[in-house]
Amino acid sequence: MSEQLQFDDKRSRGVERTYATRDIVEQRRATLEALALRAGERVIDVGCGPGYLCAEMAAAGASVVGVDPSPSMLALAEQRGSGVELLQGDALSLPVEDGSFDAVVSTQVYEYVADIGGAFAEVRRVLRPGGRLLILDTDWDSIVWHSSDDARMERVLRAWDEHLAHPRLPRVLPSLLRDAGFTLRRAEIVPVMNLGYARDTYSANVLGTIADFVPGRQGITLDEVDEWRDDLRSLGDDYFFSLNRYLFVAEVS
Numbered sequence: 231m232s233e234q235l236q237f238d239d240k241r242s243r244g245v246e247r248t249y250a251t252r253d254i255v256e257q258r259r260a261t262l263e264a265l266a267l268r269a270g271e272r273v274i275d276v277g278c279g280p281g282y283l284c285a286e287m288a289a290a291g292a293s294v295v296g297v298d299p300s301p302s303m304l305a306l307a308e309q310r311g312s313g314v315e316l317l318q319g320d321a322l323s324l325p326v327e328d329g330s331f332d333a334v335v336s337t338q339v340y341e342y343v344a345d346i347g348g349a350f351a352e353v354r355r356v357l358r359p360g361g362r363l364l365i366l367d368t369d370w371d372s373i374v375w376h377s378s379d380d381a382r383m384e385r386v387l388r389a390w391d392e393h394l395a396h397p398r399l400p401r402v403l404p405s406l407l408r409d410a411g412f413t414l415r416r417a418e419i420v421p422v423m424n425l426g427y428a429r430d431t432y433s434a435n436v437l438g439t440i441a442d443f444v445p446g447r448q449g450i451t452l453d454e455v456d457e458w459r460d461d462l463r464s465l466g467d468d469y470f471f472s473l474n475r476y477l478f479v480a481e482v483s
Contacts, residue, residue: 238300238302239302241302241439242279242280242300242302242303242305242306243302243306244435244438244439245279245280245303246279246280246306247435248432248435248436248439249279249280249282250282251430251431251432251435252430252431253422253424253431253432253433254282254432256420257337257366257420257422257475258282258283258286260418260420260477261283261335261337261364261366261420261477262283262286262287262290264364264416264418264477264479265287265333265335265362265364265479267287267290267291267292267333268291268292269290269291269292270291270292270293271292271293271332271333272292272293272294272295272330272331272332272333273287273292273293273294273295273331273332273333273334273335274294274295274296274297274324274326274331274333274334274335274356275287275294275295275296275297275335275336276297276321276324276334276335276336276339276353277297277298277299277320277321277336277337277338277339277342278296278297278298278303278304278307278316279298279303279306279307279338280303280306280307280310281296281303281306281307281308281309281310281314281316282310283335283337284296284307284310284314284316285310285311285313285314287335288311288313288314289313294313294314294315295314295315295316295317295326295331296314296315296316296317297316297317297318297319297320297324297325297326298316298318298319299318299319299320301318304316304318321336321339321340321343321349321352322343322345322348322349322352323352324352324355324356326356327356328355328356329355329356329357329358329359330356330358331356331357331358331361332357332358332361332362333357333361333362333363333364334353334356334357334361334362334363334364335363335364336363336364336365336366337365337366337367338366338367338368338475339367340365340367340396340399341367341368341394341395341396341397341399342394342395342396343395343396344395344396346396346399346406347406347409347410350363350406350407350410350411350412351410353410354410354411354412354482357482359482360481360482361481361482362415362479362480362481362482363407363412363478363479363480363481363482364477364478364479365403365477365478365480366420366475366476366477366478367396367399367400367403367475367476368397368399368400368473368474368475368476369397369398369399369400369401369474369476370387370390370391370394370397370398370473371397371398372472372473372474373387373471373472373473374470374471374472374473375387375433375462375470375471375472376465376468376469376470376471377458377461377462378461378465379458379461382454382457382458383458385448385449385450386440386444386448386450386455386458388448389443389444389447389448389450390440390443390444392443392447393443400476400478403476403478404417404478407478407480411482411483412480412481412482412483413480413481413482413483414478414479414480415479415480415481416477416478416479417476417477417478417479418476418477419474419475419476419477420474420475420476420477421472421473421474421475422471422472422473422474422475423471423472423473424469424470424471424472425469425470426466426467426468426469427462427463427465427466427469431471432471432473433471433473437459437462437463438459441455441456441458441459
């Protein structure tokens, strides 16, 4: 079962805080390096969220369009500054002309999209011949999160899987890209690792999002969620979190 998160004002602000952490700042650095934008190229960010990556691509000299289905996210992205065109839309219906972009970038989005084939067909529609697609998504089976109760942690993570259409998408992306008419040019891991509990980390921020989502799933009660969250926060220097994001760059064949 998948019940996607709804990005209202509160949740969008939470994503904005998470994307400001040093972990996601480093993720954007790796994304920009792999994308290798050239000045003047047109790039569309599918699922642009609060707009950090859009702003950095514009600062690198690209012509940037950010697309997101959430008005709350677009409002936050607008605050990142000028130089980016922001449009409401989604991965299956990009509100732009055919063959009008040199690159498409999408980070932490396609794992939410049930119709991957339709999403990739839409990418091909908007890309120019030889255009490239950068995808970064998470395989949530890669998570390592130290806890004093491993069984409870396993149940929480399985309940968290329910917020996605494809919680293990990266392991099948190479074949899905090939089937959609793309040639894979680059693949790498972008890890997130937090040693010691600190509020300005990716995992400390996502902990609250998970705690809001999982009650009532996999038989998890509110009391269990509170115990789970309190346990992790109490670990201090013994706190350990690791997660792999997977980055792929492909070209239209």
